[in-house]
Amino acid sequence: MTTIKxxxxxxxxxxxxxxxxxxxxxKISAETREKVIRIIEQTNFKPNSxxxxxxxxxxxxxxxxxxxxxxxxxxxxxxxxxxxxxKNNYYILLENVRLFKRIGNNYKDTSKFVGVIxxxxxxxxxxxxxxxxxxxxxxxxxxxxxxxxxxxxxxxYCYTDSDISVNYDDESAAYQITKHLLKLNHKQIGIITxxxxxxxxxxxxxxxxxxxxxxxxxxxPEYMKVGNWERETGxxxxxxxxxxxxxxxxxxxxxxxxxxxxxDAAGExxxxxxRDVSLVGFDNRECSYSYTPKLTTMGLxxxxxxxxxxxxxxxxxxxxxxxxxxxxxxxxxxxxxKSVGGLL
Amino acid sequence: MTTIKxxxxxxxxxxxxxxxxxxxxxKISAETREKVIRIIEQTNFKPNSxxxxxxxxxxxxxxxxxxxxxxxxxxxxxxxxxxxxxKNNYYILLENVRLFKRIGNNYKDTSKFVGVIxxxxxxxxxxxxxxxxxxxxxxxxxxxxxxxxxxxxxxxYCYTDSDISVNYDDESAAYQITKHLLKLNHKQIGIITxxxxxxxxxxxxxxxxxxxxxxxxxxxPEYMKVGNWERETGxxxxxxxxxxxxxxxxxxxxxxxxxxxxxDAAGExxxxxxRDVSLVGFDNRECSYSYTPKLTTMGLxxxxxxxxxxxxxxxxxxxxxxxxxxxxxxxxxxxxxKSVGGLL
DNA sequence: CTGTTAGCGCGTTCAC
DNA sequence: GTGAACGCGCTAACAG
Numbered sequence: 001m002t003t004i005k006x007x008x009x010x011x012x013x014x015x016x017x018x019x020x021x022x023x024x025x026x027k028i029s030a031e032t033r034e035k036v037i038r039i040i041e042q043t044n045f046k047p048n049s050x051x052x053x054x055x056x057x058x059x060x061x062x063x064x065x066x067x068x069x070x071x072x073x074x075x076x077x078x079x080x081x082x083x084x085x086x087k088n089n090y091y092i093l094l095e096n097v098r099l100f101k102r103i104g105n106n107y108k109d110t111s112k113f114v115g116v117i118x119x120x121x122x123x124x125x126x127x128x129x130x131x132x133x134x135x136x137x138x139x140x141x142x143x144x145x146x147x148x149x150x151x152x153x154x155x156x157y158c159y160t161d162s163d164i165s166v167n168y169d170d171e172s173a174a175y176q177i178t179k180h181l182l183k184l185n186h187k188q189i190g191i192i193t194x195x196x197x198x199x200x201x202x203x204x205x206x207x208x209x210x211x212x213x214x215x216x217x218x219x220x221p222e223y224m225k226v227g228n229w230e231r232e233t234g235x236x237x238x239x240x241x242x243x244x245x246x247x248x249x250x251x252x253x254x255x256x257x258x259x260x261x262x263x264d265a266a267g268e269x270x271x272x273x274x275r276d277v278s279l280v281g282f283d284n285r286e287c288s289y290s291y292t293p294k295l296t297t298m299g300l301x302x303x304x305x306x307x308x309x310x311x312x313x314x315x316x317x318x319x320x321x322x323x324x325x326x327x328x329x330x331x332x333x334x335x336x337x338k339s340v341g342g343l344l
Numbered sequence: 345m346t347t348i349k350x351x352x353x354x355x356x357x358x359x360x361x362x363x364x365x366x367x368x369x370x371k372i373s374a375e376t377r378e379k380v381i382r383i384i385e386q387t388n389f390k391p392n393s394x395x396x397x398x399x400x401x402x403x404x405x406x407x408x409x410x411x412x413x414x415x416x417x418x419x420x421x422x423x424x425x426x427x428x429x430x431k432n433n434y435y436i437l438l439e440n441v442r443l444f445k446r447i448g449n450n451y452k453d454t455s456k457f458v459g460v461i462x463x464x465x466x467x468x469x470x471x472x473x474x475x476x477x478x479x480x481x482x483x484x485x486x487x488x489x490x491x492x493x494x495x496x497x498x499x500x501y502c503y504t505d506s507d508i509s510v511n512y513d514d515e516s517a518a519y520q521i522t523k524h525l526l527k528l529n530h531k532q533i534g535i536i537t538x539x540x541x542x543x544x545x546x547x548x549x550x551x552x553x554x555x556x557x558x559x560x561x562x563x564x565p566e567y568m569k570v571g572n573w574e575r576e577t578g579x580x581x582x583x584x585x586x587x588x589x590x591x592x593x594x595x596x597x598x599x600x601x602x603x604x605x606x607x608d609a610a611g612e613x614x615x616x617x618x619r620d621v622s623l624v625g626f627d628n629r630e631c632s633y634s635y636t637p638k639l640t641t642m643g644l645x646x647x648x649x650x651x652x653x654x655x656x657x658x659x660x661x662x663x664x665x666x667x668x669x670x671x672x673x674x675x676x677x678x679x680x681x682k683s684v685g686g687l688l
Numbered sequence: 689c690t691g692t693t694a695g696c697g698c699g700t701t702c703a704c
Numbered sequence: 705g706t707g708a709a710c711g712c713g714c715t716a717a718c719a720g
Contacts, residue, residue, distance in 0.1 A: 001494065004713055014692050019714055029690065046470040050403065051712035054394050054697050064438075070423050072630075075413045082413070082440040091467065094408075094438045096426045123435065126390040150345065231634065260634050267636075286416075290575065290604050290631040292611075348699055358706045363700055372705075395698035398711050692719075700710085 002045040010043070011036045022047060053128065061091045062313060063129035065120055067099040067137035072285060073157055073302050077135055080306020088314050093129055095120045099137050110145045117145055125151065131313040134158065139167060139200050152316035156309045159327060164316075166309045166328045170200050173298050173332035174207030174252070177280050180334060181250045182215050185343035186278060190241040190248035192258050194229040204254055204282070223248055227258050234261025242269050242277065249343060250278035256288040256297055259339075263291055274341035284335050293338035301330040346389040354387070355380045366391060397472065405435045406657060407473035409464055411443040411481035416629060417501055417646050421479050424650020432658050437473055439464045443481050454489045461489055469494065475657040478502065483511060483544050496660035500653045503671060508660075510653045513673035514544050517642050518551030518596070520678060521624050525594045526559050529687035530622060534585040534592035536602050538573040548598055548626070567592055571602050578605025586613050586621065593687060594622035600632040600641055603683075607635055618685035628679050637682035645674040 008015040013032060020027045021036045028036075039045075053059045062085055066074050078094075085092060097120065103112050124132060131151050136142060136158025143160040146153065159165035181189050191208055194201045209219055222244065225237035234253055238261055241248055253259035259281030266273050273279050273293055281288050281297035288295040308328060315321035352359040357376060364371045365380045372380075383389075397403045406429055410418050422438075429436060441464065447456050468476060475495050480486060480502025487504040490497065503509035525533050535552055538545045553563055566588065569581035578597055582605055585592055597603035603625030610617050617623050617637055625632050625641035632639040652672060659665040 003711095015713075016693080016715075017691055020691085023714080027690080032691080046466055048398075048472060048712055049470045050394055050398050050472050051697090052714070054392075054398055054699095054712080055714045057697075059394065069419045069426070075419045078438075079412075079414050079440060079442065082438070083442060083445075091471070092438045094422075094426070094436045096423060098423065098427060101427075122390055126393045127435070128392060128394050257634070264636065285630070287631045287634040290601075290634070292608065347697090359699070360701075360706060360708095364705085367700080376705080392698055395711095396700075398698080398713095399700050401711075690720085693717090695716090696714085698711105702707105702709090704706085 001048070002043045004045075004047065007036065007039055007043065007045050011039045059091075059128045059130060060089055061093050061127070061129045062310070063093050063095065063121075063124035063127075063132040064135065065095045065097065065117070065124070065132060066135045067097050067158075068101075069094075069096045069098075071137045072283075073300065074135055074137070076302035077156060077306035077309075080303035080308075081133060081310040082306070083303075084307040084310035085314070088310075090130075090310075090314060093124060093127060095124060110142060114145060118147065121146060121149060125149070130317045133309050133313055140198070152313055154309045154313045154316075156305050164312060164325055164328070166305050166312065166330070168301050168305065168332050169329035170203035171207040171210070172329075173282070174204035174254075175211045176207070176332070176334060177252055177282075177298060178208045178211035179214075181252070181278065181280065181340070182211060182217075184250075184278070184340065186248075186250040187215075187217055188220075188223065188246065188248040188250070190223040190225070190251040192225050192227045192234055192237040192241070192251065192253045192262070194227060194254045194258075196226060201254060208252065227254070227261075229255055229257060231257045231261040231264075234258025235264045236261070238262035238265030239269070242266060242271060248277065250280070250340070252280050252282075254282050256281035256283045256285045256295060259295055259297070260287065260291060263295075273339050278340040280340060288335075289337075291339070296337045296340045297335050299333045299335050301332060304330050345392070346387045348389075348391065351380065351383055351387065351389055354383050403435075403472045403474060404433055405437050405471070405473050406654070407437050407439065407465075407468035407471075407476040408479065409439045409441065409461070409468070409476060410479045411441050411502075412445075413438075413440045413442075415481045416627075417644065418479055418481070420646035421500060421650040421653075424647035424652075425477060425654040426650070427647075428651040428654035429658070432654075434474075434654075434658060437468060437471060439468060454486060458489060462491065465490060465493060474661045477653050477657055484542070496657055498653045498657045498660075500649050508656060508669055508672070510649050510656065510672045510674065512645050512649065512676050514547035515551040515554070516673075517626070517676035518548035518598075519555045520551070520676070521596055521626075521642060522552045522555035523558075524678060525596070525622065525624065525684070526555060526561075528594075528622070528684065530592075530594040531559075531561055532564075532567065532590065532592040532594070534567045534569070534595040536569050536571045536578055536581040536585070536595065536597045536606070538571055538598045538602075540570060545598060552596065571598070571605075573599055573601060575601045575605040575608075578602025579608045580605070582606035582609030583613070586610060586615060592621065594624070594684070596624050596626075598626050600625035600627045600629045600635075600639060603639055603641070604631065604635060607639075617683050622684040624684060632679075633681075635683070640681045640684045641679050643677045643679050645676060648674050 004015045004018050007018045021033050132153045134155045142158045155165040227233035227237050281295045284297045284299035288297045348359045348362050351362050365377050476497045478499045483501050486502045499509040571577035571581050625639045628641045628643035632641045
């Protein structure tokens with residue numbers, strides 16, 4: 001690899017001159033500048049940013065820790081981070097924990113992998129990243145997972161009790177969906193929840209109830225079935241709801257997988273979606289588009305979450321962050337497709 | 345941040361001693377070693393790998409260029425790279441081109457973004473990556489996209505006419521599928537292709553024909569319909585195939601989307617899958633699992649491709665690569681689900 | 689005003 | 705177990 005010294009020699013100038021051409025071109029006369037630039041281009045010289053970073057104590061590098069890059073939400077978040085970072089001249093060092101492969105389904109027990117995380121943050125810090133974004137595989141409380149770090153840290157798709165996090169607004173999303181159904185004159189709206197110990201599930205339930213309440217509709221416990229996020233429970237719950245004597249005219253499944261189960265159930269019962277019953281999912285996963293009918297579902301602002309995380313982090317790094325930020329919640333967007341119909 | 349000097353001072357030794365404790369502990373007496381280690385732990389000191397890299401001229405960093413990290417195949421490939429890299433003490437600097445957002449669907453016209461790629465490789469080189477893995481968004485010839493680089497480069501999910509690439513074996517995968525159907529006594533096997541200008545499509549067609557040939561079955565042009573990879577053409581082609589007087593007993597759609605279209609077509613014609621017609625897809629995309637019936641499809645060795653790319657690259661970096669490697673093709677694995685039945 | 693000299697950043701490693 | 709040169713680019717201070 002060519003070095004600045006060789007360029008200097010070839011151009012018959014000092015290394016300082018070359019450096020100025022690169023960093024403060026105005027300081028150098030047009031003539032020498034062009035001569036130097038020509039030689040740089042000819043030799044394909046790229047200044048060693050390692051050396052530069054050592055000197056200026058700035059790496060312009062962000063560390064990303066993903067719990068699992070193969071989880072559907074993660075790539076889009078990274079994409080958002082990446083776009084914002086690039087625009088602001090930051091680069092990305094990626095650490096993928098491979099959570100599921102490493103510790104299976106016990107990921108809720110954070111103690112199992114604090115050691116792994118400590119090692120990873122150590123690497124990132126020794127590589128002088130200026131800030132860290134932690135992307136959860138699954139939206140939950142990860143307090144205690146990362147020790148207090150000497151660089152700013154932002155959590156997304158998860159949160160802690162003391163750090164800045166970026167997520168989407170489950171409550172408002174569920175409210176939005178329920179409102180949408182109510183406006184189409186649905187008054188009997190079934191809901192299939194995920195596991196009840198998840199904050200996401202609780203928040204969505206709140207949004208659902210708030211919308212009902214605003215329309216003076218009493219929450220009917222018969223219309224709520226508890227699922228576990230998997231298609232099978234959507235099927236079971238769907239069957240129960242649709243077999244009710246006063247069956248709901250619309251069903252809100254708290255994720256797309258369970259909505260798929262409802263489609264199965266409706267099919268078996270000879271019910272047509274959306275004619276006989278409307279259906280809404282959540283997540284806008286790829287599969288929701290290939291269901292028959294195409295599923296109306298809630299899209300997550302993943303890209304925006306990534307971009308927002310990067311924005312906050314870079315602001316923190318450069319000490320221009322308003323410090324009142326804590327839990328940022330971005331709005332979701334409804335994707336209206338073919339599984340919802342209106343009532344007279 | 346603490347430096348080696350401060351540690352040295354606190355421990356009353358020279359910086360050299362601290363360095364040896366870190367890198368060649370045996371050279372230092374147990375007594376001083378432990379003293380130094382204690383202080384390192386107390387102060388939470390992390391050696392600055394930037395400075396180390398500058399000195400030892402080794403960053404242990406691999407650059408990954410992804411054409412688009414949001415494309416379904418990419419995260420799993422990165423996961424594979426990551427796993428292998430981590431085991432071998434390499435780290436990952438990620439550059440995401442965001443191909444589709446940047447230049448829309450004209451990605452086949454490589455000239456449109458050579459400039460972007462040149463800039464990205466420049467950044468990676470200046471950050472002293474020791475090798476680069478280029479991950480295509482779409483398997484195709486990308487010759488001329490990257491200038492000859494001073495570090496080893498491996499292409500995956502794409503290829504060039506002169507560099508090492510890692511892909512999967514389309515021909516053998518299609519052969520495997522066709523063979524599977526033939527063994528179940530299917531003799532009339534329809535095929536729905538993707539766009540014919542793709543090498544992948546050509547190779548799969550070859551595999552299909554080779555299997556038929558081995559079973560002395562003449563290729564029947566009526567049984568081949570050309571699609572464009574989208575669900576709609578799968579539907580159209582499926583309808584045509586299934587309306588034939590001697591309709592095929594099995595259909596091989598060259599991707600899962602088009603297989604979805606065949607499911608639509610069969611449904612409309614009142615044909616049951618797999619009773620009336622068997623169906624196989626390709627890609628094992630998430631949606632294939634949520635079709636009714638669950639689709640039998642060909643899984644791609646994405647993780648293995650990533651790992652293999654990393655392995656080759658790291659071997660190249662350390663000059664222990666057999667140089668006869670060129671186009672590595674990994675085997676695919678059939679996922680047998682519910683869309684295929686046997687014939688008497 | 690243009691361009692040069694020289695020391696610095698931090699950890700490594702060789703000669704002593 | 706230590707002193708000191710070294711890697712490469714940056715930049716303050718300075719000379720022409």
